[in-house]
Amino acid sequence: MPNFTAPKGTNDILPSQTPIWRQTEEKLAAIAASFGYEEIRTPMFEDTNLFARGVGESTDIVTKEMYTFLHRGKESLTLRPEGTAPVIRSYIENGMHSDAQPVKLYYLNPTFRAENPQKGRYRQFHQFGAEGIGSYDPSMDAEIIMLGKAVFDAFKIDSVTLYINSVGCPKCRESYYDTLRAFLSQHIGDLCEDCKSRLGKNPMRVLDCKNENCQKLTQNAPVMLDYLCSECESHFEKLAEYLAASSVEYTVDPKIVRGLDYYTKTAFEFKTDKLGSQSAVCAGGRYDGLSESLGGPPAPGIGFGLGIERLLLLADLSANERYTDIYFAPTTDEARLVSFKLAAKARSLGKTVQTDTMQRSLKAQMKFADKIGSVYVAILTEETLKANSMTIRNMLTKEQFDIAIVDLEKIWEK
RNA sequence: GUGGGCUUGGCUUAGUUGGUUAAAGCGUCGGAUUGUGGUUCCGAAGAUCGUGGGUUCAAUUCCCACAGUCCACCCCA
Numbered sequence: 001m002p003n004f005t006a007p008k009g010t011n012d013i014l015p016s017q018t019p020i021w022r023q024t025e026e027k028l029a030a031i032a033a034s035f036g037y038e039e040i041r042t043p044m045f046e047d048t049n050l051f052a053r054g055v056g057e058s059t060d061i062v063t064k065e066m067y068t069f070l071h072r073g074k075e076s077l078t079l080r081p082e083g084t085a086p087v088i089r090s091y092i093e094n095g096m097h098s099d100a101q102p103v104k105l106y107y108l109n110p111t112f113r114a115e116n117p118q119k120g121r122y123r124q125f126h127q128f129g130a131e132g133i134g135s136y137d138p139s140m141d142a143e144i145i146m147l148g149k150a151v152f153d154a155f156k157i158d159s160v161t162l163y164i165n166s167v168g169c170p171k172c173r174e175s176y177y178d179t180l181r182a183f184l185s186q187h188i189g190d191l192c193e194d195c196k197s198r199l200g201k202n203p204m205r206v207l208d209c210k211n212e213n214c215q216k217l218t219q220n221a222p223v224m225l226d227y228l229c230s231e232c233e234s235h236f237e238k239l240a241e242y243l244a245a246s247s248v249e250y251t252v253d254p255k256i257v258r259g260l261d262y263y264t265k266t267a268f269e270f271k272t273d274k275l276g277s278q279s280a281v282c283a284g285g286r287y288d289g290l291s292e293s294l295g296g297p298p299a300p301g302i303g304f305g306l307g308i309e310r311l312l313l314l315a316d317l318s319a320n321e322r323y324t325d326i327y328f329a330p331t332t333d334e335a336r337l338v339s340f341k342l343a344a345k346a347r348s349l350g351k352t353v354q355t356d357t358m359q360r361s362l363k364a365q366m367k368f369a370d371k372i373g374s375v376y377v378a379i380l381t382e383e384t385l386k387a388n389s390m391t392i393r394n395m396l397t398k399e400q401f402d403i404a405i406v407d408l409e410k411i412w413e414k
Numbered sequence: 415g416u417g418g419g420c421u422u423g424g425c426u427u428a429g430u431u432g433g434u435u436a437a438a439g440c441g442u443c444g445g446a447u448u449g450u451g452g453u454u455c456c457g458a459a460g461a462u463c464g465u466g467g468g469u470u471c472a473a474u475u476c477c478c479a480c481a482g483u484c485c486a487c488c489c490c491a
Contacts, residue, residue: 005481005482008482059489060488061490064415064489082490082491083491113489113490115488115489115490116415116416116489117484118484119485121489121491125491210488259489276485276486277487277488277489278490278491280490282491283490283491305490305491306491307490310491311491329450331449361444362450363444363445363450363451364444364451365451366451366452367451368451370451370452371452374451377450377451379449391450400450
């Protein structure tokens, strides 16, 4: 057994997988760009208070899932557990409220949460996220949701369903909470332990409980959607119009709730039933008060986070086979030197090139050339060197011919 | 943090009702008379049987703890 293994919940992305990741990253970047979103890269760790204040002191993420450490014994830093708070921090810090609005950003980041790993859930995972900042208008919400949908379309994933809801704003939410608490209090004895504690902090979470009994009890519970203030209600209605206009199919699910405190109004999730209990592949919502709660200017926003590992589990991507333009197979020490020189020349022509670094026999080199998917093999032997030439073998057609060493580039001329 | 399953060479597995050299396939490396690959054939390397402890004359096989992994709860992407 090795002395060291990757920390629990982390994964090596191996050469057989990196091409898929690269492909995925490029695809996501292209989709985001097509909507006019620009990439932002924020630090992997931040002041712990950014998340405590941004995400919410009492949320699970903050209370039990953060990787927090003291730098030099005093400064508390935390590995990014989500992407939105850092982006808003950067928006504020860099005065982006003075840029042309809306500011549309996307990111593709490693993200860290100290949870017990299981299918589609890791301690270090990758999130693709997009944030549209600066607009209160529901069309901004619709655009963000369309961007999320575009990702699933591009990856040909049809096993996800879009659910939307509104979690209201501070104005209407408080009075709704009172109503909901009053309703739940009637059944407090029958609620599960978790829900009893949810009641005080975030009663809406009770609606989201998977406990059968709780679900039964909350069947007729009042839902936020019925208690929205007129502003939130019309926001929700207009969002529906935009979605309909762009033929995005969705289901209204009044039980969609957010685990992060900063969400207001629109909340949405793209869910699947193919990842066990990890049903959310992409989730997001509006966070109109976040900037101000971080000490910034009023800056409404909406965004989502999308789990790359989960996306990859759903998308059936296969890596390309290995490919090399040419392999130089020398059989003598002198030929090895010439091979290095030729390899350098071929690379300067833009070719992918390999040559022997193992002192192997020609036969073994041919096998290796085959494994790396080399189209051509240039064989350099004592005899060919005497004639200042080399033997070129096309591995696909098996055709061979000799050419002068100085004529290397003619291999690719027709 | 809680619960359950799993843990044998790089990978996928077999196996030992506890007893001399733990088996196979894939992969890796080498070879198959005249330095030329992908099929075939032959051979080699590679396993403290997850780690630590216990029971026993003897454990990889039984027991305990821990770790890792998978799944579920919780939570979320």
